[in-house]
Amino acid sequence: MDGRVGVERERAGRPGANWDELRVFTWKVLIVALIGGLLFVGWQVADALLLVFAGVLLAILLLRATGGVRGLTGLSQAPAFGIVLVVLAAVTVAGFWFMGSTLAAQFSQLSDQLSAGIKQLPEEVRSQITDGSLSTALISRLRTAATGLMTFLADVVVVVFAGIYLAASPGLYRRGLVLLVPPSGHDRAHEVLDATGEALWKWLIGQLISMALVGMLTYAALLTLGMPAALALAVVAAALEFIPLIGPILAAMPAILIGFAVGPTTALWVAGAYLLIQQVEGNLIQPLVQKKVVSLPPVITIAAVVAAGTLFGVMGLFLAAPLAVVTLVLVNFLYVRDSLGERPRFPD
Structure with a gap:
């Protein structure tokens, strides 16, 4: 015991020991300062980062579509990607050509009906x-x-443009992300990126299916009730379905207000129709879709919407769910698997 104490005193008395401790402490302080500086810069450019993240979601859709074209035609990556862009551009132009005037008239009618609804207040x-x-x-x-x-x-x-550039050269940006990790972690970084991309793809597919079905059900219900601007209201309902929990409520508000312009009874029927559609979406559509796609636990969804909406505003509301998907993948792979040694449970 006395010998061990003597050795420790001897080490403490060496000048080099104090220097090593000071150097380690200095590096820790610098690392903490660097992390804090990165967080501050990230907060300042949060809007730009969210736009890039939205571009990543678009790039995932483009890459999956390109993979489908390659599987059907046997083409290489570049020609298949070109076909996807041309088809999407053609569909967009055709949609504006055939539906643009109708939607413009519908939204103009929507504005008039909202004014009429205000008069019923x-x-x-x-x-x-x-x-x-x-x-x-x-x-x-x-x-x-x-x-x-x-x-x-x-x-x-x-x-x-961010989505197109990311989808055109995904390997370039992927290698850049992996290089931020020490060489010993490159394999795990590739694994996490693959899992994140797969989870986002499955979530996107489920969300797009739900949006399309909610839009069609809303349009059919409003036509049955004889509501004006039914197509515009259905488009609004489909778009706001992208926002979990809050979106359907926001979509119902203008429809109910227009219903008051027609009559109080109509407004009640419209409110009932929106409530019924959400029950069908939550209890029938979602369970069927979730068998093939990624679903988020309700509590995590609520927390993500509240947090992202508070921190980043409207854009945060729209991107809250996919941000939660990415967070769950990182937690499952980097904490549950690496730190706790258990099998990742997300995505299923």
């Missing part, structure tokens, strides 16, 4: 609309909405 509310304070606030909100629309269109352009 109680007298106290309508009287406030006629005075200067609320009308000024409404004009200000309309200007803000117009600015937001232009920003949204610019963001869409960024996402489209």
Whole structure:
């Protein structure tokens, strides 16, 4: 015992021991400072990072479509990718050509019907609309909405080009991510990237199926009820289905307001129709879709929507679910598997 104490005192008394401890401490401080600096920079450019992440989702769709074309035609990657882009461009142009005028008329009708719905509100509310304070606030909100629309269109352009560039050279960006990891972890990095891409693809497929079915059911229900602007409302319902939990509620609000313009009874039928569609989506469509795709636990979905919406606003709401998918994959592979030694349980 006395010998061990003497050795420790001898080591502590050496000048080199104090220098080594200081160097280790300095490196730890620098690493913590670097991580903090990266987090601060990431927070400052969060909107740009979210746009890039949305581009990753688009790139996954393009790459899967390219893989399907290659399987059917036997072409190499570049020609197959070119065919996918040409087909998508043609479908987009054809959709605007045949449906653009109809949708424009529908959304114009939607605006008129919303104005008519406001007139059905109680007298106290309508009287406030006629005075200067609320009308000024409404004009200000309309200007803000117009600015937001232009920003949204610019963001869409960024996402489209980011998705195309990522899908055109996926190996380049994949190698860049892997190089950020020490050489001993390259194999695990490839494994995690493969699992993340597969999970996002399965989640996207399930989400797109749900959006399409909700849009069709909404359109059929509103046509049956004789609602004006049924197509525009169905498009809104399908688009907002991308936002878990909150999206269906936001989609129902303009429809119910327009229902009041037709009549209180119609508004009640519209509310019931939206509620029924969500019950069908949650209890029939989702269970069938989830057999083949990735589904998120409800509590995690709620937490992701609240957190992403609070931190990143509207864009965070739209990307909350796929961000939660990525987080679950990382936790399962890097913590559950590597730290706890158990089999990853997500994605199933």
